[in-house]
Structures are given as structure tokens and as C-alpha cells.
Amino acid sequence: MYKYSLFLFLLTLNFACENSFKTTEKQFAHLDKIPDFEFVNQEGETVTLANFENKFYVADFFFTHCPSICVPMAQNMKTVYETFIDEDEVAFLSHTIDPARDTIGRLKYYADKLGVSAPKWQFVRADKEYTYNMAHTYYKVAAMENEDLPGGYDHSGHFILVDKNRKVLAMYNGTKEDETQALIKHIKYLLKQQ
């Protein structure tokens, strides 16, 4: 009886997880594909969508001098990064929205000190306007649905999960530990599904 109820419990849990994921997937299904882009990473290398071919990737927008939400975001993203450190099909892309101060050297320093590296986790920069337009593309739907996001949606602290077809699958509040755990679960689910 005990075993049976445990099994039932796990089954419900599993079902609940898959179910909630499918809902988010549907929510963003009508979004356009992420258009091709060109940034420069912390190693001075050019990064385009080709770098993410056959990969799921998690994108965010940040800046290294950010005194507030970027620290928990970096902490949480690092947790996801470490979870999938040996999984070639998962990558990370952090765009700086402060290219004036976040030079290539500064991004390299930041990545090194955070203890992470390219190509698994790319810290990239481009013109401010270019990066903001990119942020708009990623956040289009979320921004329309959450107009009251603090600090504006360009720097909303969200992690954006993009699939192998360049489609935004879901967004997570990158400052929250429980949403970070949800992101990890969803990536595991995606990897298992294929």
C-alpha cells in the first residue's frame, strides 16, 4: 500500500510537471523564430545562431556592474550551467545591456571570476541599440503580458529557454530559486523527449 501511494504520488508529480510545461509551450507557440544575430563574446569571437545549432539555449540580459538582480541571476544561471555542464546540447547566452563598460576584457574577467567559460556560456556584447532590439524580440510576448515588470522588460531578470527550432519555449524569473529549478526540470524533460 505504501509503495503504491508513493508510485501514485510520483506519477502525479510527473504529470503535473509535464502538464505545466506543455501549457507554457503553447503560450509562446505563436512567437516568431529568433532571427539570426551577431555578437562578440568574452573571448573576442563572433557568436551567431550557428553556435547554437542543435542546442537548447538559455538567454538573459544583464550587465556586470548591476548592483541588484544580476547577482541572484548569475547565481541561479550558474546552478543551471553546472547541472548541464556535460550536456553538449545545452548552452547559455548572456547579453550585456551596458556595452560601454562591459568591454570584451571586462566580460572575460567576469566569466573567469564567476568560474564559467565559453563556448558553454557565452557572455556577449554588441551596440546598445542592437542588443535592446534583440531583447525586444525575445521578450515580445512576456512584455505584452506583464507590462508591470519592474525595471522594464529589457532588464527584467528573466531566463528565456529557446529550443532547437529557434523558438522561445518558456520564460523563468531568474532571480527566483524555484523558477530556476523549474527551468532545470524542463530542460531535463526536453532532453529525455527527443
Added chain:
Amino acid sequence: MNNEKASKNTRNIMFAFIVIIVLFALAAVFKNISIEPGKEAYLNNCAQCHGKNGEGLAELIPPISNADWVANNHEQLACIIVNGIKGEIVVNGVTYNESMEGNDYLTLVETANIINYINKHWYPENGFVTPEKVGTILNKCK
């Protein structure tokens, strides 16, 4: 006779009510007292970067908890909290070099509360600082 009994009953009920109200009031007062005054100030002003448990962030932001630097320089905590810090600092053998903005809007009481929160949780041997003591320390900051 019946009337007398009825009024006695009313009195008893009134008394019970008063006891309950007093108990609730006491509970509220004790609940307030047991809240740590420095906790909110720490969470609002420090935890965003240094973490809820003072753990810091990799080699970018130094820890506040279990940090040899804090243990050895606890008198300077007030200066750093209020004035910020720039340049290299070595904590537990790791060199950190991010600048921290000062929190000069904090009152002496708030600053003392934050230091006492830090001391209580991670450096109990450092004891308690008063707002007056914080004022004296701040006057001597480099």
C-alpha cells in the same frame, strides 16, 4: 434570582472576552519583539549581492559569513556598509576586486542593526554594537 444568575453569566462571558483580547494583544507584542530588527535591513541592503546566507558570489563578490577578513576587521564593517569599498580585498585567500557602492542613506540605528545581525549569525564572539559606537567608528573611517 434568575436575573442575578443571568447577569453573573454575562459578567463571566465579558471576562472571558477580555482575557482573550489581552492574550491576543500580548501575542502581537511578543511576535513583534521576536522579529530581528537587522534581518529586514540585511535582506534589503546586503543580501541582493552577498546572498541571504552571506555566501557571496564565486570570486566576484566576497562572502560576509565565514570570512576571515570580517572576523579580523569587524570594526571596519560599519565603514564599508556606509561608505562602500573600492580596490582589491583578499577574503579567505581569494582576491576580489569589484567596487561596492556605499549605503550612506542608512541611519546609525539601521547600520548597527545590520552589524548585529551579521555578528549574531556568523560572528557571535564580536558581540553587540550600539548606534553610538557605530557613530564613533564612522567618524574614524579612512
